[in-house]
Amino acid sequence: MDSLWEQKSPDSGFESLDQDIKTDVLIIGGGMAGVLCAYMLHQSGTPYVLAEAETIGHGITKNTTAKITSQHGLIYGKLIRKFGTDKAEKYLKANDAALKKYRDLCQTIDCDFEEKEAYVYSLDDRQKIEKELAALEQLGFDAQFTDRLPLPFPVAGAVKYPRQAQFHPLKFLFSLSKGLHIYEHTKVTELIGRTAVTSRGRITAKKIIIATHFPILNKHGGYFLKMYQHRSYVIALENAPNVHGMYVDEAQNGMSFRNFENLLLIGGGDHRTGKQGGNWQELRTFARQHYPNASEKYCWATQDCMTLDGVPYIGAYSAGTPDLYVATGFNKWGMTSSMVSAMILCDLVQEKQNPYAEAFSPSRTILRPQLAVNAWEAVVNLLTPSAKRCPHLGCALKWNPYEHTWDCPCHGSRFTKNGRLIDNPATGDLTK
Structure with a gap:
């Protein structure tokens, strides 16, 4: 079940670390966020290295639907209510700046970059759309209303974002990475102060950026309470129409649409990792009903870190870890959030002010309703009897019959049927 993007991507070809080294900035994690951090530090002349456990781009990044947009669902009205107009405006401007940088x-x-209009639609609640448009108007963004979309079902309304974009993420990543100081197959197994221990050597740095999707350091920051993980599924269809844009349902369990070349990408089937959901079956049923002449060319799944309030955690890792930084919790909007992370963190590690940093600070309040849900899931699964336990914090693992994996409903770690680690926050394989 390799993604569409993996079919047309070259090998990166970076070597593994084979000695102890020192640098100013160490970046742990070679996904889009980590490589963008490396690129920006390289451009600034700051000494850095990036350590990737496997190969760059082949973690979560390879499974994106690759929308580059400030449209993150019906988020701006929520941000104004939770944080006020100033922080909501900073969130919007940060993502607009990320789009411009791409x-x-x-x-x-x-990298097949194309400007496209992006839409967030509601199937049955026009008022939700109108409220979001009012929020965007308050923030000075020129969004538009429509209730006519080239999708095979009626909608109550949609917010249209002009001049957004889509691309081929791995073509972009591999091209951008040329000439950067990257070590592949160099897994960081332990952090001792500002020294990262790997199986092939130690990397000592003045500052460290952790960009590993779910943060690998469990002792600080409380990220195992501040986030949960969510799975979603994609199918790519031949002989399906061109929808001339990017579309996403405002409902978390809704569907998304975009084209790439002659393919239509449909996303959905979402569920919390370790729970049940629609998965590919839901998408295939939809495709048979609405695109009966289409045929499935690719299918894949992805996993996203979801925060308590819908805003990524980008900045200082915790109050007790000076010179340690994090980029995580992208809430299904990893492309723009990766660029925002790079812009913020590359300023912070160079001790520069960044105009967007406050809006994304990981030190903001955790007193949100989702915190109780996350805590409840952890307690229930810690007390559930099971022979298969997650090595992260000991939760009972659930068998995923669609992907043939062992999944953790607490924090989202995943393992093959033979126990090999697929997704963190766990840092090692199952022992039995």
Whole structure:
């Protein structure tokens, strides 16, 4: 079940670490966020290295639907209510700046970059759409209303974001990574102060950025309470229509649509990791009903870290870990959030002010309703009898019959049927 993007991507070809080294900044994790951090530090002349446990781009990044957009669902009204207009405006401006940065970089990178309009729609609640439009107007963003979309079902309304974009993420990543100081197959197994221990050597740094999807350091920051993980599924269809844009349902269990070349990508089937959901079966049923002449070319799944309040955690890892930084909790919007992370963190490690940093600070309040849900899931699964336990914090693992994996409903770690680690926060394989 390799993703569409993996079919047309070259090998990166970086070597493994084979000695002890020192640097100013160590980046742990070679997904989109980590590589963008490396690129920006390289451009600034700051000494850095990036350590990736496997190969760059082949963790969560390879499974994205690769939308580059400030449209993150019906988020702006919620941000104004939770944080006020100022922080909501910073969130919007940060993502607009990320889109502009991608647009500039992609002028010289062959990565199928295309400007597209992005839409968030509601199947049955026009009022939700109208409230979001009012919030965007308050923030000075020129969004538009429509209730006519080239999708095979009626909608109550949609917010249209002009001049957003989509691309081929791995083509972009591999091109951007050329000439960067990257070590692949260099897994960080332990952090001792500012020294990262790997199986092939130690990396000592003045500052460390952890960009590993779910943070690998469990002792600080409380990320195992501040986040949960969510799975979603994608199918790519041949002989399906061009929808001329990017579309996402405002409901968490809704569907998304975009084209790539002659393929229509449909996403959905969502569920909390370790729980049951629609998965590919829901998407295939939809495709048979609405696109009966189409045929499935690719299918894959992805996993996203979801925060308590819908905003990523980007900044200082915790109050007790000076010179340690984090980028995580992208809430299904990993492309723009990765660029925002790089812009913020590369300023912070160079001790510069960043205009967006406050809005994404990991030290903000955790007193949100989702915290109680996360705590309840942890307690229930810790007390559930099971022979298979997650090595992260000991929760009972659930068998996923669709992907043939052992999944943790507490924090989202996943393992093959033979116990090999697929997704963190666990850092090792099952022992039995």
